[in-house]
Amino acid sequence: MTVRIGTRASKLALTQSQQAADQLAAVGGFPVELVRVRTEGDVRTGSLSKMGGAGVFVAALRDALLDNACDVAVHSLKDLPTGAAPGLTIAATPKRVDVRDALCARDGLKLADLPAGAKVGTGSPRRAAQLRAARPDLDVIDIRGNVDTRLGRVPGLPGNIDDALVPGKSGDLDAVVLAAAGLERIGRLDVVTEFFETDVMLPAPGQGSLAIECRTADAPGTAGSADGAPNALAQALAALNDEDTRLAVTAERSVLARLEAGCAAPVGAYAYRKGSMLYLEAVVCAVDGSKTVREKKATDGLTEVGATLLGIEVAELLLAGGAADIADLAASR
Numbered sequence: 418m419t420v421r422i423g424t425r426a427s428k429l430a431l432t433q434s435q436q437a438a439d440q441l442a443a444v445g446g447f448p449v450e451l452v453r454v455r456t457e458g459d460v461r462t463g464s465l466s467k468m469g470g471a472g473v474f475v476a477a478l479r480d481a482l483l484d485n486a487c488d489v490a491v492h493s494l495k496d497l498p499t500g501a502a503p504g505l506t507i508a509a510t511p512k513r514v515d516v517r518d519a520l521c522a523r524d525g526l527k528l529a530d531l532p533a534g535a536k537v538g539t540g541s542p543r544r545a546a547q548l549r550a551a552r553p554d555l556d557v558i559d560i561r562g563n564v565d566t567r568l569g570r571v572p573g574l575p576g577n578i579d580d581a582l583v584p585g586k587s588g589d590l591d592a593v594v595l596a597a598a599g600l601e602r603i604g605r606l607d608v609v610t611e612f613f614e615t616d617v618m619l620p621a622p623g624q625g626s627l628a629i630e631c632r633t634a635d636a637p638g639t640a641g642s643a644d645g646a647p648n649a650l651a652q653a654l655a656a657l658n659d660e661d662t663r664l665a666v667t668a669e670r671s672v673l674a675r676l677e678a679g680c681a682a683p684v685g686a687y688a689y690r691k692g693s694m695l696y697l698e699a700v701v702c703a704v705d706g707s708k709t710v711r712e713k714k715a716t717d718g719l720t721e722v723g724a725t726l727l728g729i730e731v732a733e734l735l736l737a738g739g740a741a742d743i744a745d746l747a748a749s750r
């Protein structure tokens with residue numbers, strides 16, 4: 418048996434798929450190969466909103482799983498919609514890496530050093546809102562493209578502008594904000610000039626975490642041979658799972674689900690386990706940075722159900738604090 422991992426062709430996707438492939442092969446003892454899946458979001462360069470949102474990146478991989486064109490898909494968890502995918506299971510969330518957002522600025526500048534009116538690029542309403550709340554004098558510019566293309570818009574940061582996507586835009590910004598996790602995975606933490614602590618900028622729910630998805634029939638707990646023993650893939654997937662990461666991202670995604678928030682809603686959430694408690698912090702911001710609702714709560718229910726309930730409780734506190742009035746929670750792109 419060769420296990421086929423479906424992957425997008427971007428540098429970040431290939432890197433994280435290859436890492437998962439190496440780990441699966443090591444613990445499973447079976448051969449693993451990468452299968453490239455082209456997604457609509459990779460092929461077309463137009464507005465993501467016209468393609469049905471960031472979910473287009475995920476949908477093609479899920480179709481490939483359901484069509485038996487691959488056995489495993491590795492997603493950035495923060496790109497996964499919260500709704501269920503029938504027939505598929507998130508079999509593992511490996512131990513999460515750095516959850517923070519990172520400023521990548523010209524000349525080594527930190528947020529406090531940027532001059533008034535400095536142009537800071539981000540495609541994320543969540544980052545834009547928290548940037549504006551911290552520094553209302555900045556000019557936040559909407560950008561998209563892969564990590565290289567984004568970095569290439571800051572003078573002195575070696576990036577590779579995709580000219581089809583953003584013609585003539587090389588070096589036009591003072592800084593961009595990216596997830597530390599993505600930079601870490603592709604070995605580009607050298608461009609970071611400041612890591613934002615979570616009191617300045619709460620990350621996207623699931624940021625820094627991967628979701629390893631498979632057909633439910635192959636998932637740990639469901640897959641079995643006639644004698645009831647789990648199959649080799651299910652066992653290997655179970656070995657890649659980190660339960661503290663699973664609890665944290667379950668709580669974070671539960672906030673999004675209870676808020677019925679779209680993928681472009683300005684919502685941040687971060688959960689972490691400390692001892693016998695699971696802590697969750699979440700924020701909803703007006704995109705112009707003028708208003709913020711923030712809540713924090715903990716539970717000693719260290720189970721999937723406990724984490725989900727914690728997310729619901731925090732979401733309801735946010736709603737009671739006026740979250741739906743300050744932000745368009747349904748916003749999608």
Ligand SMILES: NCc1[nH]cc(CCC(=O)O)c1CC(=O)O
Pocket residue numbers: 493494495496594595596597598599600623624625626
């Ligand atoms: N939306 C794009 C995306 N999806 C996952 C990551 C990397 C971070 C992660 O794995 O959480 C990124 C890039 C970014 O936000 O800078």
